[in-house]
Amino acid sequence: MFDKLTDYQDDIIEGIFRRCAADNRPEVMNLSIGVYRDRHGAAPVMNAVRQAEADVIASQQTKAYVGPLGNMAYAGAIERLVLGDDHPVIDSGRLKTAQTPGAGAALRVAAELIRDLAPDTTIWFSDPVWLHQVDFFTRAGLKVAWHPYYDWQSGTLDFDAMLDGLGKAKAGDIVVIHAACHNPTGADLSLDQWRVLTEFCLQRKLMPLVDSAYQGYGDGIEADAAGLRHMAAHMPEMMIAVSSSKSFAVYRDRVGALMLLHPEGGRGAEEAWLHMGDLIRGLYFMPPDLGAAVITHIMSDASLKAAWQAELETARTHVQRLRQLTVDHFTTALPDFDSRYMLRQKGMFSCLPLSDEQRLTLEQDHAVYLMPSGRLNFAALSEDKITYLAEALNTVWK
Ligand code: PMP
Secondary structure (H helix, E strand, O other): OHHHOOOOOOOHHHHHHHHHHOOOOOOOEEOOOOOOOOOOOOOOOOHHHHHHHHHHHHHOOOOOOOOOOOOHHHHHHHHHHHHOOOOOOOOOOOEEEEEEOHHHHHHHHHHHHHHHHOOOOEEEEEEOOOHHHHHHHHOOOOEEEEEEOEEOOOOEEOHHHHHHHHOOOOOOOEEEEEOOOOOOOOOOOOHHHHHHHHHHHHHHOOEEEEEEOOOOOOOOOOHHHHHHHHHHHHOOOEEEEEEOOOOOOOHHHOOEEEEEEOOOOHHHHHHHHHHHHHHHHHHOOOOOOHHHHHHHHHHHOHHHHHHHHHHHHHHHHHHHHHHHHHHHHHHHHOOOOOOOHHHHOOOOEEEOOOOHHHHHHHHHHHOEEOEHHHEEEHHHOOHHHHHHHHHHHHHHHO
8 A cells, every 4th residue: 555655745844844854054044833932942831831730730630531522621711712701602502612632633623524514615715824724624625715815015914805806705615714923924804804804704605714823922812812703793603723832832732622603502503513523533533631621720720821821921022022123134134125014914924025946045055944935933033043044035035
């Protein structure tokens, strides 16, 4: 069987990670991976997480199975974190959540649900988008399509072009929307645009699948969820994939959730949730528990929760400071390049306007690794690195 695999083509993103890991040059600069780094360049464990983990391990009475749908206390805590305590769908009976191994698995489960219930649906993505996001749906055999999103000239979201592109979607199609800190561009919808998009989806009978992977990294925990909260208050049907990887810095522990918003609630919602459990059982059987138990503990303990919020806020402002430092330095070092668009963007990422060839030259000649679309992670920068990056860009843009 395995001898059929003779011409393996590297996945674009994994290929970048592999080349970077094998690069022994001392100046190597990995701006590709979407992990938060502090001012020492470390990807630290949050103190609140370390403390909660110790508490959970000390008090854990059993390691018996939890089940395919995961930890329901985590599911409830995440519903409240993402939607807010007072949201109308909380306690409405319409919201059903599974704990999943990260948002990656949540997206894969969503794809499996769509394939089961609406196999002719097309899934719409922004252009550009985090490439792996599309894989979850194509691997499930679903049709995918792209709508315009980003204006490379101005570094802003081209909302008219987005709606124009989505005008080609048919009733029942699914639109994948990033809740905040769009990956890769950092260009987010304004609250007004969320309102217009909600109305657009309602009128055209499109179902939103909102991916919330960076809550707390844009304008703050509450502000980053405002758009999706509005949408969830108005849509009869919706799905939300949630990642705890970044917000709690628990990337490798694999914690996330998939929320289903059912039009009526009651028995129908219960069945959708149980069906999701069946699909999960066939995909990976069950999610791991420890990370979810740790986050549940943080969210239920006022002092741990406050400590976590403060740490996330420190991370958010650190990334913003690096955005500002980058723009300040680029303004002097690269006078022909107007980088001020980066200050209007949110989260860890922005894109540099580079062709694939220029991006590969940066890798080969300067040991600088960026993601496709020229995405860079500000959290991986420091003052010296910004200087080096500007020099490298000056060479490839000449
Ligand atoms: N959605 C988006 C938009 C992401 O950027 C990522 C991580 N790159 C994920 C989902 C997956 O996150 P997780 O680690 O929770 O699987």
